[in-house]
Amino acid sequence: MASMLEFRTPGFNPYAVKYSPYYDSRLAVATSANYGIVGNGRVFCLALTAAGIKVEKMFDTNDALYDLAWSEINENQLAVACGDGSVKLFDLSVSDFPVMSFHEHKREAFSVNWNPITKDTFLSSSWDGTVKIWSPSRPTSLTTLPVGCCTYSASFSPTNPAIVSAVSSDSNLRIYDLRTPVSAKYHLTTVIPVHAAPAGPVLPRLPDGQTYAGAVPAEILTHDWNKYTDTVIATGGVDRLLRTFDIRNPASGPLAVLAGHEYAVRRLAWSPHARDVLVSASYDMTVRVWSDGSSAPLTPAPPQHPQIRSGTQLGVMNRHTEFATGVDWCLFGSGGWVASVGWDERVLLWDAHTLLR
Structure with a gap:
C-alpha cells in the first residue's frame, strides 16, 4: 500500500479521527495521555500538504x-x-483556550456529533446515561435524553434534524424523535435489542443455512447511519460482529451480520460514496472494509425462511500495532480515502481501493 500517509502523536493515544466537512486536506484527532486512564488530552488539527502531514494547530x-x-x-x-x-x-x-465549555454530564463524555441538517446544534453522550443536545452559543443544554445506562455513541440522523440515535452498554439501539411530546417517554420512539432473536414464528436463515437465533447481549460501542438509506443503521461492539438494522422494522432483527473481527469493534462508519460500503476499527488492531450485501440480490427465500445477509469483507488494513480506535472517510476526492487511528500513537491515511479484493 504505497499511498499510505502517516503521522505520529508521541505521548498521546488517539481515540477518534474526523475529516473536515469543508476541506479534503484537513482533519483532527482526539487523543489522551496514558491511554485515557489518567492524565491530559490533546487535539491535533492536521493539514495534508505536499510535504506530508503537518500540525496546523x-x-x-x-x-x-x-x-x-x-x-x-x-x-x-x-x-x-x-x-x-x-x-x-x-x-x-x-489561541489555546476553548471558546466555549459545556459541563453538565456527571461522568465521561464519550461521543459528540454535529447536526448535519439544521447545523445549529450538536449532541454529546456520556457514561452517565444521558444524551444532551446543545447550541454552540448557549452554555446550558437545550434537551437531555435519558438513556439510563452508559451511552457510548449518539448521532443525529443524516436526513432528519429531529431524530437522534444512541447505543449503550445494555445492548440496545434507541431512536428518539424530538418532535414528540417530552411527556411521551422523553421523545423515545424505538428500542431495538441488538442481540435479540427476530420476532416471528420462524427464525431467519444465514447464508450458510444456519438460523439466526440472536446472541448473548453485549455492550454496543459504536453505530452509524447509512448515508443513502436513512432508515438503516449499523452497530458494532464487544461481541465482534457488525449488524445492520432497518429502524422501520425494529422487531425483524438484523438485515445483515458481518463477522470477521477477532476482538471488539470500537468504531464504524458508512461510506459517504457508496450505499453498501462501511469501514470498522477494532481492538484486534485491524481496520476492515465491508459490503453489507445490499447491492447484491438475495437468493429467493420462502417467506417462512427469511434471510439475513452475511455481507462481504472487502479488505483488511493491518498496519496498526495497537488497538484501532477511530476511523473516518474523506468526503471528497475519488471516494476511497480513509483515516484511521490507534493506541500505537499513529494516524494513518490510506486509500480503501487498494484493499479491495
Missing part, C-alpha cells in the same frame, strides 16, 4: 479526549468530548 486539555466533531457552521471550530464530562468547543483561529 494543537489544543491541550486537562483531561482525556474521547471523541470530536467538526462544526457544520464554522469551518474553524470543533467540539471535543472530555473525560471530566465536559464538551469543549475550540476555534483554530483563537
